[in-house]
Amino acid sequence: MSNRNNVRASRHILQRGLMCLAALATVTAVQAEQALVVQTNSRDDIIHLIDADSHEIVDIIEGVPVNHGAAAAPDGSRLYFSSEAKYTLDVVDTATLSVTDEIPLSGRPNNISISNDGHHVYVGIMEAPGGIDVIDTRTLENVRHIETQSRVHNTFVTPDGRHLVAGTFGGDRNLDVFSTETEELVFSMYPKRDETQLEGIRPIAFETDDEGNTARMFVQISDLHGFAVVDFETREEVDRIELPSIPEDERDPGPYTRAPAHGIGVAPDQQTLWVCSRMNGRVYAYSLPELEYLGGVEVGSHPDWITFSPDSRYAFAANGHSNDVSVIDIAAMSEVTRIDVGDAPKRNITFIRP
């Protein structure tokens, strides 16, 4: 009997020990994950990885000339970049930071996005006739082309993963919404106002409701120093908000390529909307869902794109002319540091590297 008790006690101790080891391994794994800002440099062949907490450059990816768009696999194992110089979608292994594949595209690419399951990357083709190349990340092949009858500047996957949204130039309508399941067009908005090639839709940000469904789109439009508010369910523009005006002699003289405001983002906690003003050299914040003006932060020259730390503590604005990234403390509404990066930084994203 005493032997059985001893065996039971030993098993109990062993089980407790294994549980402790498992817990320790889990904690260690979580601590090893790193939130990184991926900063492209559109006139360069390097991409910077910036620690979202320390605000220091921790790595540099090389070999993607004239890099434009960036996307991350959901598990953080890969990064994808479009190269305007090579007409490719480049695949980067985040463990080695080497380019492992270069997938040919149908034309000169612009921005990209990735499906929520990570299986497809959608590449906007800016070179006429335009459209969207669909890359299957499981086979690393260019498997389909979605016709848009317009040149595609940006693609976005809505936070709920159900829709692919394209902001385009030169089409009869320049904001297209597709189903990610069927890749069929669901609806279009913003008919062209003139025949110029820079008439169209610029960056777009998305707000979700409490269930995580797409509630509103915040849309930047050619020539608008501000943004439009679109109700996603009714498919109607419900408001148009102009950014603050500053004295002309304080403005950047441009040119702005007809986008005086370029770069817009919703913080991960869905509490604030941030809008970049190239003309003013500032980023402006609005409360969500009320869209009350919260204030502006002076940043570098030509802020062009914005991303956030996962905890919504910091915003990172890429300044395309001063070649740096402004780190903004969101609660304090102030710039805390400016990080020198490559030539013409623009698109940036945030991902968790395992």
Place this chain on the structure above:
Amino acid sequence: MPNTDPRKRPDIRRRLMTALLLCLPVMVTGQVTGERHDPGIDLPEDDGRARLVAACTACHDLTGLPAYRNYWNRDRWRSMVDSMVENGAPLDEAGRQVVTEYLARHFGTATQASEEQEKRTEEGTNEQQE
């Protein structure tokens, strides 16, 4: 407090006036009248340089060109030139051809081909000397 480096702030008023004055004759006449803007980089001096600078620098500098070096052939440069004309660059058909040839010659895959040829020639010369 934002750490704005005043050295990074452009002389806004001077640049605005300069840009307006330099753009005006091009906008009015639609003619490429010669170099008027700073391209931002050193460009090889040969046929096409003047047209490239005059047509393009009304809207932007040319510091982005070196990033494309050795990647684009003549067709791709022509596609970009056509795109820029659609965006407002003042070039007629003859100008498009001249600018395309210039870009292909100095920033295209032809650049790589000529560099490789120079290297082969140099290696051949070195072998003869040895």
